[in-house]
Structure formats: structure tokens, C-alpha cells
Amino acid sequence: MYNRILRPLLFALPIEQAHRLALLLLRAVGWIPGGRWLVDKCCAEHDPALEREVFGRRFPNPVGLAAGFDRNGEAVRELGALGFGFVEVGTLTPRPQEGNPRPRIFRLPKDRAVVDRLGYPNRGLERAIQRLRRPRHGVIVGCNIGRNASTPPDEAAGDYLKLFRNLYQYADYFSVKVGCDNASNERSTYTRAYLLGILNPLFDFRRGQNQYRPILLKVSPDLTDEEADRVADILIETPLDGVVATDGTRSREGLRTSVEATDEIGPGRLGGAPLRQRALELVRRIHTRSGGAYPIIGVGGLMTPADVRAMLDAGADLVQIHTGLIYNGPGFVRDICRELLSYDGELSAMRAAEASMREEAAAAMPSADPGRTPGDDLSSSEPS
Numbered sequence: 001m002y003n004r005i006l007r008p009l010l011f012a013l014p015i016e017q018a019h020r021l022a023l024l025l026l027r028a029v030g031w032i033p034g035g036r037w038l039v040d041k042c043c044a045e046h047d048p049a050l051e052r053e054v055f056g057r058r059f060p061n062p063v064g065l066a067a068g069f070d071r072n073g074e075a076v077r078e079l080g081a082l083g084f085g086f087v088e089v090g091t092l093t094p095r096p097q098e099g100n101p102r103p104r105i106f107r108l109p110k111d112r113a114v115v116d117r118l119g120y121p122n123r124g125l126e127r128a129i130q131r132l133r134r135p136r137h138g139v140i141v142g143c144n145i146g147r148n149a150s151t152p153p154d155e156a157a158g159d160y161l162k163l164f165r166n167l168y169q170y171a172d173y174f175s176v177k178v179g180c181d182n183a184s185n186e187r188s189t190y191t192r193a194y195l196l197g198i199l200n201p202l203f204d205f206r207r208g209q210n211q212y213r214p215i216l217l218k219v220s221p222d223l224t225d226e227e228a229d230r231v232a233d234i235l236i237e238t239p240l241d242g243v244v245a246t247d248g249t250r251s252r253e254g255l256r257t258s259v260e261a262t263d264e265i266g267p268g269r270l271g272g273a274p275l276r277q278r279a280l281e282l283v284r285r286i287h288t289r290s291g292g293a294y295p296i297i298g299v300g301g302l303m304t305p306a307d308v309r310a311m312l313d314a315g316a317d318l319v320q321i322h323t324g325l326i327y328n329g330p331g332f333v334r335d336i337c338r339e340l341l342s343y344d345g346e347l348s349a350m351r352a353a354e355a356s357m358r359e360e361a362a363a364a365m366p367s368a369d370p371g372r373t374p375g376d377d378l379s380s381s382e383p384s
């Protein structure tokens with residue numbers, strides 16, 4: 001239904017309007033009595049085999065919605081009914097902000113990609129609290145936090161702490177988004193001093209709380225290997241709980257879309273299929289460098305259920321999708337979950353077969369008898 005009806009309708013609209021319409025339709029589900037229940041029955045895949053225990057939380061399945069879709073936490077329960085195992089809201093900033101001038105999101109259908117330079121428009125902390133304090137019926141919510149564009153970089157830590165402190169009781173985990181504009185070069189934000197300047201006050205605040213809220217760092221796919229290793233080292237050396245890898249990329253390499261077309265679009269972060277390889281590499285690198293001991297949420301270019309499996313194989317504990325949702329529609333979450341179930345099923349069938357083969361082989365082996373030689377065994381087992 002999405003591919004035949006909804007997608008042509010949404011793709012006929014400018015992408016920002018399509019996004020608003022999609023959110024409105026989702027929220028409408030919540031206004032209809034029994035709407036969420038019905039959507040859940042039609043879309044969500046419930047199976048204990050999908051559940052994952054990550055940073056002390058039990059996720060109903062490993063497939064989350066990436067930041068930037070439900071920026072203000074307007075449709076968290078409805079997204080849960082669609083089958084998402086968790087929803088990351090934001091990027092939130094302390095004060096409301098408009099973001100960059102329009103147009104600021106672009107589809108690249110030939111590449112199954114999207115370029116975004118929204119500049120993190122959102123309604124600010126107060127509005128987010130109003131939304132997130134409502135009952136969520138168990139939907140796990142991460143808050144992606146950033147600084148206002150008008151806050152000077154050397155005062156950024158104050159913005160993060162304000163959001164963290166005020167949202168602490170409403171979020172299940174936090175994702176720290178460094179940098180404030182997806183149209184700009186954020187390289188300088190990955191120095192150890194800058195990152196710790198933001199993270200340390202959050203660790204200090206958390207130490208005084210009764211409840212524990214995991215803190216993850218959302219990283220860019222454009223990090224050099226050295227910067228990626230620095231992130232992994234921070235993971236090992238500080239109370240940082242994990243990473244969300246990755247954000248969109250500034251790279252335009254290897255696209256089918258013409259250079260003229262991408263030049264016309266201008267700067268911005270690209271999400272979707274062309275990002276997949278880099279996101280996988282970065283997840284694998286951080287996973288290996290940190291000894292596989294820290295949770296990673298893998299995101300970037302996951303456009304098919306097989307991509308999701310590859311991301312989990314690369315070391316991710318959970319995954320998130322964004323552009324995949326735009327191109328595949330809401331049924332994508334269920335498709336991924338079913339694929340994971342059938343893969344797990346195949347895996348356990350394979351393991352069971354291996355185990356029974358091992359048992360049969362062990363049963364066929366004669367018990368150890370020092371008085372007999374292998375030759376004796378062979379001749380005795382042969383038919384006369």
C-alpha cells in the first residue's frame with residue numbers, strides 16, 4: 001500500500017511538507033479511539049526472540065527510529081505502535097530555533113538518498129518536556145541533545161547540561177550530538193578537549209542521581225580513522241556508555257545523481273544507501289578498538305533487511321533507520337524484524353543440526369579403551 005498509494009503521494013510533495021504530513025497522519029492515529037491498537041496489530045512484530053538487553057534496558061526489538069524524524073517527540077506512542085523498538089527524538093536545543101532557510105531537505109531518488117541541512121529546527125526544551133511527560137506506554141525514548149546555533153561554541157557545554165538535567169527523568173537514554181549545523185564542517189568538534197568539555201558535566205550530574213541514564217555520543221561518518229579511534233578511547237576511558245554511528249555524510253562520492261544536481265542542492269548531510277559502507281566500516285572499527293564491550297547503535301544507509309543484518313554483524317547492538325523509512329515506508333520495520341526472526345531461526349536450526357551431528361558422532365565413537373587400536377575400531381564397525 002505504501003509503494004502504490006502513499007509513497008507517490010508523499011513524493012509528489014516537497015520533502016519537508018511530506019514529512020509534516022506523515023507526522024500528522026501518525027498523530028491522527030493517536031486521536032482515533034483504538035487507532036494505535038489497530039496500527040500495532042497490523043504493523044508491529046512482537047516476538048520474544050527479537051528482544052535485546054542493551055545498557056540495562058530491555059528493547060522489544062533492535063530497530064529504532066533515528067533522530068530528526070520526530071524532532072519534538074510528537075508521535076512517540078504512534079511510532080511505537082508502528083513497531084519501532086525505540087525512538088530517538090531531537091535534535092533538541094534549550095531554546096526553540098527555526099533552523100536554516102528553505103529549501104533545506106532534498107531527495108536523491110537515483111541514489112535512494114536524502115540531503116538535509118535543516119540546521120536542527122525544534123520547539124525547544126519546554127515543549128519537549130510537555131510532550132515527553134505524557135504516558136508513553138512503554139515506548140523507549142532516547143533524547144538527542146545539541147546546542148542552539150546562537151550559542152557560542154565555548155558556551156556549548158551549558159546548553160547540553162541544561163537539556164540533560166531537565167530531560168533526565170523523561171528520557172531512557174541520551175544521544176549527544178556535537179556541532180550545531182549540518183550545513184557546516186564540524187571537524188573541530190571531535191577534539192578530545194571539546195568532547196570532554198561537553199561530556200564531563202553530564203557525567204558529574206548523573207553521579208548525583210538515583211536513576212542511571214546511558215549517555216551515547218552520536219558521531220559523524222566523516223571522521224578520520226584517528227578521530228574514530230579517539231572516540232573509541234573516550235568510550236574506554238570515561239563513563240560514556242556507547243556511540244550512535246553514524247550521522248549523515250558530507251561526502252558526495254560515488255553518487256548516481258549528477259554533480260550538477262548535487263552542486264545545485266549545495267551543502268548538507270547525506271543519508272541513505274551511499275552511506276551504508278562507511279557507516280558499517282566505522283561501526284566495525286569502533287567495535288574492534290573498544291573490544292566489543294560497549295553498546296553501539298548502528299545507523300546509516302540501512303535500506304534493506306540484509307543491510308540491518310550486516311550492521312548487527314559489524315558489531316552494532318541496536319540499529320536505527322531514517323532514510324530507509326522514507327523510501328520503504330512504515331512496513332520496513334516489520335520486514336526487518338521478520339528477516340531477523342527468520343535469520344535467527346535459520347541460525348538456531350543450523351546450530352541444532354550441528355549439535356545433533358556432534359552428538360551422533362560422539363555416540364558413534366567407541367568409549368576409550370586403552371587395549372584397542374583405531375584399526376580395531378574400524379574393522380569392528382564394518383559390516384561382516
Ligand SMILES: Cc1cc2nc3c(=O)[nH]c(=O)nc-3n(C[C@H](O)[C@H](O)[C@H](O)COP(=O)(O)O)c2cc1C
Nearest residue numbers: 066067068091116246247248271272300301322323
Ligand atoms: C531529514 C533528516 C533530518 C535529520 N535530522 C537529524 C537531527 O536532527 N539530529 C541528528 O542527530 N541526526 C539527524 N539526521 C541524521 C539521521 O538521524 C541519521 O543519522 C542519518 O540520516 C543516517 O541514517 P539514514 O541513512 O538511515 O538516513 C537527519 C537525517 C535526515 C535525513
